[in-house]
Amino acid sequence: MVSKWAIAGAWVLVAALATTLTWQIVSAADAQVSDQPPLQAALASSTSDSIPSTAPTSSSTSSTSSSTSTVPSSSSSTSPGSSSTAAPPGTEVAWSSRTIQTGGGVVVVNYRPDEVVLSSASPAAGFSADIKKQGPPEVDVEFESESAKYRVRARWANGDLAVETESDVD
Numbered sequence: 001m002v003s004k005w006a007i008a009g010a011w012v013l014v015a016a017l018a019t020t021l022t023w024q025i026v027s028a029a030d031a032q033v034s035d036q037p038p039l040q041a042a043l044a045s046s047t048s049d050s051i052p053s054t055a056p057t058s059s060s061t062s063s064t065s066s067s068t069s070t071v072p073s074s075s076s077s078t079s080p081g082s083s084s085t086a087a088p089p090g091t092e093v094a095w096s097s098r099t100i101q102t103g104g105g106v107v108v109v110n111y112r113p114d115e116v117v118l119s120s121a122s123p124a125a126g127f128s129a130d131i132k133k134q135g136p137p138e139v140d141v142e143f144e145s146e147s148a149k150y151r152v153r154a155r156w157a158n159g160d161l162a163v164e165t166e167s168d169v170d
Contacts, residue, residue: 094112096111096112100165104167105121105127108121109139111156113156116136116138116154121143139152148167148169148170149168150165151167
């Protein structure tokens with residue numbers, strides 16, 4: 001019969017090996033990390049040009065209200081001393097983040113001069129998200145339900161982040 005100490009020793013050995021292997025995999029992946037936000041780096045490595053849509057394919061032509069608004073940006077810099085103006089050649093500008101909330105969901109974009117990339121798109125309950133463009137240079141996301149549609153577009157324009165939101169509610 002195998003003693004309890006032998007089983008415990010084997011368990012410790014297996015746990016140590018699994019931890020070492022995991023650490024080696026994480027270290028190897030760390031060496032391949034780019035300066036782009038995580039979602040953009042993952043999208044750059046994929047072979048498709050767009051993320052598959054989860055929006056339903058039904059179409060609706062009636063709407064009772066429509067609005068478009070341009071929202072001035074308020075930046076939240078990821079590092080001290082970053083600026084919304086162009087950096088001198090050879091210097092890296094830190095990424096900033098912006099959260100845009102609509103009735104259909106929330107879009108988070110990362111941006112810096114001349115680059116805007118999608119970080120996340122989270123539909124509200126009852127809505128689906130259709131990612132049209134994940135950037136760069138532009139982000140375009142639609143949230144759709146049976147009775148409403150919201151659209152968020154973000155791009156770099158005139159030295160700052162420009163965000164447009166639209167809504168169509170039946």
